[in-house]
Amino acid sequence: MSRSVAIVSGGAGGLGGHIVSALLPRGFHVVIGDVDTEAGERQARAIEDRGGAATFVPADLSNPGEITRLIESADRLGPLRALANNAGGWLPGPQYPSGDSWRRSIDLNLVMPMLATQLSLPLMAAAGGGSVVNVASSGGWESTPYGSPEYGAAKAGLIRFTTALVGTAAEHSVTVNCVVPHWIGLPRAVEEFDRMTPEERMRSGGLVAPELVASTIVELLTDPEATGRVMVLRAGHHPYQVDPAAADPLWTSPYG
Numbered sequence: 001m002s003r004s005v006a007i008v009s010g011g012a013g014g015l016g017g018h019i020v021s022a023l024l025p026r027g028f029h030v031v032i033g034d035v036d037t038e039a040g041e042r043q044a045r046a047i048e049d050r051g052g053a054a055t056f057v058p059a060d061l062s063n064p065g066e067i068t069r070l071i072e073s074a075d076r077l078g079p080l081r082a083l084a085n086n087a088g089g090w091l092p093g094p095q096y097p098s099g100d101s102w103r104r105s106i107d108l109n110l111v112m113p114m115l116a117t118q119l120s121l122p123l124m125a126a127a128g129g130g131s132v133v134n135v136a137s138s139g140g141w142e143s144t145p146y147g148s149p150e151y152g153a154a155k156a157g158l159i160r161f162t163t164a165l166v167g168t169a170a171e172h173s174v175t176v177n178c179v180v181p182h183w184i185g186l187p188r189a190v191e192e193f194d195r196m197t198p199e200e201r202m203r204s205g206g207l208v209a210p211e212l213v214a215s216t217i218v219e220l221l222t223d224p225e226a227t228g229r230v231m232v233l234r235a236g237h238h239p240y241q242v243d244p245a246a247a248d249p250l251w252t253s254p255y256g
């Protein structure tokens with residue numbers, strides 16, 4: 001019987017690389033969709049050399065056609081059971097309203113995970129059930145001014161997409177959750193953090209370990225009871241669940 005398949009978008013590096021590493025011990029055939037062909041091929045080869053199962057699919061995931069190709073390629077490898085919508089981030093250059101690439105940012109950070117999820121639901125239903133985790137960001141969560149409004153808006157949309165989709169996903173036997181990491185301690189961030197003054201470091205809130213973000217994502221991908229969860233990850237704290245609507249004093253949670 002073929003292994004269950006897990007897709008990690010942007011899995012060739014950064015947080016995605018950590019998600020891939022955390023998924024492998026769970027026995028998944030991991031499909032890495034990434035625009036960085038060299039890093040993706042290198043990573044898939046290294047996994048296979050260690051006896052794991054991995055396939056790299058080169059794809060620019062801000063392009064809907066390439067998202068479709070990624071999901072179809074994964075589906076040919078075995079039953080699709082997990083999807084980590086991880087690819088994303090600020091696009092370089094001036095941000096909204098000066099820059100003109102903000103639609104691409106919304107495509108990459110919001111439309112791409114929505115489309116990947118839409119395409120995955122029937123495949124996961126056919127596989128007997130599955131799970132989706134969306135990687136949002138504190139940039140889509142906070143209410144202070146933020147340098148990339150388009151990125152903040154896309155990630156805020158991704159959080160609500162997650163909570164709104166729970167019922168529809170359940171009809172396909174799929175769970176859907178999201179993580180909201182603060183600044184992640186990936187190599188570039190560690191370098192920047194080291195250059196900061198003590199005051200700047202304190203204001204930044206510190207760095208969240210990428211391994212903790214990845215293990216939280218994998219827990220959510222493999223816990224059939226977890227759905228509709230919005231998990232915040234901050235430096236120095238265990239991951240904790242929040243209810244975004246709880247900021248409204250008149251809101252009554254249906255979950256008690």
Ligand SMILES: NC(=O)c1ccc[n+]([C@@H]2O[C@H](COP(=O)([O-])OP(=O)(O)OC[C@H]3O[C@@H](n4cnc5c(N)ncnc54)[C@H](O)[C@@H]3O)[C@@H](O)[C@H]2O)c1
Pocket residue numbers: 009010011012013014015016033034035036039059060061062085086087088089090108135136137138180181182183184185186189
């Ligand atoms: N780094 C942080 O501090 C931080 C904090 C909160 C949330 N996040 C979110 O976590 C996720 C991963 O962030 P990261 O810092 O690891 O990102 P990153 O910039 O390091 O990129 C991760 C991977 O995504 C790939 N990628 C980028 N654009 C792509 C595209 N158009 N198509 C396919 N692959 C693409 C890159 O090649 C890379 O391998 C993103 O969704 C990001 O918004 C990051």
